[in-house]
Amino acid sequence: MTGTGPTVERIKNAAKSRDAQVLEQCLAGAAHEGIPAMQVRDLLFGELESVRKRLMSNDTSIPEFLLTLDCVLDGLDRIRSYPGFTPRVDCTVVIGVVEGDPHDLGKNVIAGIYRACGYRVIDLGRNVPREAFTKAVRDEGAVLLALSAMMSTTMVVMRNIIRDARILTPAAKIIVGGAPLSAELARDYGADTYAESALTVIEKTEEVLAR
Amino acid sequence: MNTQPAILSPRLTRTFMEHLKRRSRATLGTGRNVSPGAARLERMLNEALDAVAREVRPKVMYRMLPVRSLTGKSIRTDAGAVKSVKLARLAQNCRGDVFVVFVIATLGEAFEDLYRRETSLSGQFIIDAVGSECAELVTDGWNNKWNSLIKRRGHECSLRFSPGYCDWKLEGQTVIFGALDADAIGVTLTKDYLMIPAKSISAVALAAKKVPAAAPCAFCRSRSCPWRRMEFTGVP
Numbered sequence: 001m002t003g004t005g006p007t008v009e010r011i012k013n014a015a016k017s018r019d020a021q022v023l024e025q026c027l028a029g030a031a032h033e034g035i036p037a038m039q040v041r042d043l044l045f046g047e048l049e050s051v052r053k054r055l056m057s058n059d060t061s062i063p064e065f066l067l068t069l070d071c072v073l074d075g076l077d078r079i080r081s082y083p084g085f086t087p088r089v090d091c092t093v094v095i096g097v098v099e100g101d102p103h104d105l106g107k108n109v110i111a112g113i114y115r116a117c118g119y120r121v122i123d124l125g126r127n128v129p130r131e132a133f134t135k136a137v138r139d140e141g142a143v144l145l146a147l148s149a150m151m152s153t154t155m156v157v158m159r160n161i162i163r164d165a166r167i168l169t170p171a172a173k174i175i176v177g178g179a180p181l182s183a184e185l186a187r188d189y190g191a192d193t194y195a196e197s198a199l200t201v202i203e204k205t206e207e208v209l210a211r
Numbered sequence: 212m213n214t215q216p217a218i219l220s221p222r223l224t225r226t227f228m229e230h231l232k233r234r235s236r237a238t239l240g241t242g243r244n245v246s247p248g249a250a251r252l253e254r255m256l257n258e259a260l261d262a263v264a265r266e267v268r269p270k271v272m273y274r275m276l277p278v279r280s281l282t283g284k285s286i287r288t289d290a291g292a293v294k295s296v297k298l299a300r301l302a303q304n305c306r307g308d309v310f311v312v313f314v315i316a317t318l319g320e321a322f323e324d325l326y327r328r329e330t331s332l333s334g335q336f337i338i339d340a341v342g343s344e345c346a347e348l349v350t351d352g353w354n355n356k357w358n359s360l361i362k363r364r365g366h367e368c369s370l371r372f373s374p375g376y377c378d379w380k381l382e383g384q385t386v387i388f389g390a391l392d393a394d395a396i397g398v399t400l401t402k403d404y405l406m407i408p409a410k411s412i413s414a415v416a417l418a419a420k421k422v423p424a425a426a427p428c429a430f431c432r433s434r435s436c437p438w439r440r441m442e443f444t445g446v447p
């Protein structure tokens with residue numbers, strides 16, 4: 001069953017206007033009218049994708065994108081308990097900022113994007129000790145380890161974390177990102193891939209998980 | 212010339228906050244009022260600015276030390292050596308006694324609390340951008356005051372330089388923290404040379420009777436440098 005009525009239109013419009021409060025009311029209406037949770041999920045994701053593409057072509061600003069992301073995350077949290085809801089992907093990601101680095105904004109955005117795209121996210125926070133990454137990957141059965149560093153002095157510890165992961169959790173893929181990194185450095189550190197921004201992280205992730 | 216450390220507590224005046232709003236808008240790329248979230252973002256920006264004005268009390272600490280010796284690679288003071296070939300070259304071409312002024316400016320722990328209290332990603336992004344601009348403006352404000360003071364004493368001053376930029380490695384933080392007891396303004400340096408609270412700026416500037424250029428960019432040929440602050444003039 002697929003809903004096509006005014007509530008669906010209102011959900012689309014609320015997502016487009018990044019209005020979490022209106023969206024909340026619409027989602028309550030959707031549940032009442034029996035609109036499938038999966039349809040709502042895809043509507044929300046579709047809007048996020050549309051704004052992401054607009055940002056990639058410089059047609060919108062980063063705050064606008066983040067406003068949409070907040071709205072979509074809020075909506076997904078609300079429909080998660082609806083009957084028939086399943087996430088878009090069935091994968092767990094462990095993410096964190098490496099030890100010594102207090103900058104977590106970039107990591108928070110990436111974690112938000114992963115959640116919006118349906119990944120189960122284990123967010124270890126910032127200034128995370130080396131051993132905590134592999135422990136979380138093992139304990140949570142994660143398929144992906146995402147490491148972030150914002151300073152040239154802290155990014156170097158990624159090499160050790162990646163070395164640990166290759167030995168202790170060899171099946172997990174590793175993605176790295178952050179201001180001082182590059183594709184070349186990521187390769188040098190032994191990561192599977194490098195995401196230069198929040199806009200490309202999902203494509204890079206899908207690419208590396210498909211290998 | 213005074214070499215004792217001094218602490219300032221600059222006020223976030225209405226003029227300062229208006230300037231901060233303009234700068235924050237420019238950084239965020241908002242304020243054009245054409246996007247679906249424009250009104251909401253403007254409201255969030257205003258809330259962030261109000262919170263900063265209400266809760267943040269910036270501090271600036273500075274101290275001037277005479278240059279003890281100059282090599283082609285570093286500028287030696289009683290607090291340690293500033294190891295930058297570019298800056299050393301600028302110092303070598305100053306006239307009269309040369310001084311290094313060390314400065315640390317911070318928005319303090321109150322700003323960190325503001326950031327931590329914000330749970331939405333868009334809100335975090337906005338408050339972070341406001342904080343970065345605020346720290347820059349506070350340091351600019353000190354810079355302007357310092358330049359006027361130095362000028363009155365018949366000296367000139369260079370622009371400020373921070374470790375981690377140009378050829379001055381981040382390890383250079385230890386010289387600045389050696390010159391200033393930053394604990395007095397609540398700033399600490401981690402083993403990775405990062406400052407806590409994060410919205411802090413550390414820098415040095417040169418002062419002398421005659422400083423040949425505001426920045427070593429004047430005689431640096433690296434034209435593609437993203438941090439270039441002035442045109443190449445070939446000076447000195």
